[in-house]
Amino acid sequence: MRLLLAEDEKALSRALVAILERSSYSVDAVFDGQTALEYLESEEYDGVILDVMMPRLDGFEVLKALRQAGNLVPVLMLTAKSEVDDKVLGLDLGANDYQTKPFHTRELLARVRAMTRTQIARPDTRLCMGNLTLDQATMELSSPFGSFRLANKEYQVLELLMSNPRRLIPTERFLEKIWGYDSDAELNVVWVYISYLRKKLAALHATVQIKATRNAGYTLEETT
Structure with a gap:
C-alpha cells in the first residue's frame, strides 16, 4: 500500500518513513505543500499523511486544492495544533482523520490502517x-x-x-x-x-x- 507523507520536519519525516516501511507501507516523503500537491496530481496513492504547518502551501491549502480537483484519496492531517477550530476546518475541507503531535506510534498506525481500510479491496491495486x-x-x-x-x-x-x-x-x-x-x-x-x-x-x-x-x-x- 502506497502513502504520501508531507512533513517539513525532516528528522520526524525520516522516523515516520522508517516506522511506516516496517509496517509494509511504501512511502514517498516530501517536505512542503507545493511538492505534495504536485505528487498528488501526478501519482496515485492509497493514503496521505499531511502536516498542517508547511512552507509554500500549508496542509489546509493542499487539502482544499486536492478535494476541489475531485481527488478523494484518504487524508490524515498531522499537526502540533490541538485547537478544536483547526480540527473542524480540516474535517470540513475533507480530511478523513486528524492526529495531533506528539503521538504514539501505535495510534498513528491504527489511524492509517483505519483510513486506508476501504482502499484494500479496490479492483485497481x-x-x-x-x-x-x-x-x-x-x-x-x-x-x-x-x-x-x-x-x-x-x-x-x-x-x-x-x-x-x-x-x-x-x-x-x-x-x-x-x-x-x-x-x-x-x-x-x-x-x-x-x-x-x-x-x-x-x-x-x-x-x-x-x-x-x-x-x-x-x-x-x-x-x-
Missing part, C-alpha cells in the same frame, strides 16, 4: 505486464511460475517501471522518488536493486525484462 502481476496492496510479484513478496525498495523500483511500461525512466528519477531528494545514496544503488529484480524475474520466468540504456536509465519491456 494490481499492475500487470506480460505474465507478471504486481499487487500494490501486498507488494507481491507473481507469475504462473510462482511469487515473491518484494522488499520495500524493490517494490518501489518495480512499481515505477510497471506504471510506465516501455518508457525510459532516468536513473536520477528512481533516486529522487524512492530514496528522496536529500538522500546520500549514489546512483549505483539503483543498479543494485535492478539486479535484485532481474534475478526474481528470471526465477519467475517472466515475459518482461528490465532493459538498461547506458548513462540514461531503465525501461520495462516485454520479451519477444
Whole structure:
C-alpha cells in the first residue's frame, strides 16, 4: 500500500518513513505543500499523511486544492495544533482523520490502517505486464511460475517501471522518488536493486525484462 507523507520536519519525516516501511507501507516523503500537491496530481496513492504547518502551501491549502480537483484519496492531517477550530476546518475541507503531535506510534498506525481500510479491496491495486502481476496492496510479484513478496525498495523500483511500461525512466528519477531528494545514496544503488529484480524475474520466468540504456536509465519491456 502506497502513502504520501508531507512533513517539513525532516528528522520526524525520516522516523515516520522508517516506522511506516516496517509496517509494509511504501512511502514517498516530501517536505512542503507545493511538492505534495504536485505528487498528488501526478501519482496515485492509497493514503496521505499531511502536516498542517508547511512552507509554500500549508496542509489546509493542499487539502482544499486536492478535494476541489475531485481527488478523494484518504487524508490524515498531522499537526502540533490541538485547537478544536483547526480540527473542524480540516474535517470540513475533507480530511478523513486528524492526529495531533506528539503521538504514539501505535495510534498513528491504527489511524492509517483505519483510513486506508476501504482502499484494500479496490479492483485497481494490481499492475500487470506480460505474465507478471504486481499487487500494490501486498507488494507481491507473481507469475504462473510462482511469487515473491518484494522488499520495500524493490517494490518501489518495480512499481515505477510497471506504471510506465516501455518508457525510459532516468536513473536520477528512481533516486529522487524512492530514496528522496536529500538522500546520500549514489546512483549505483539503483543498479543494485535492478539486479535484485532481474534475478526474481528470471526465477519467475517472466515475459518482461528490465532493459538498461547506458548513462540514461531503465525501461520495462516485454520479451519477444
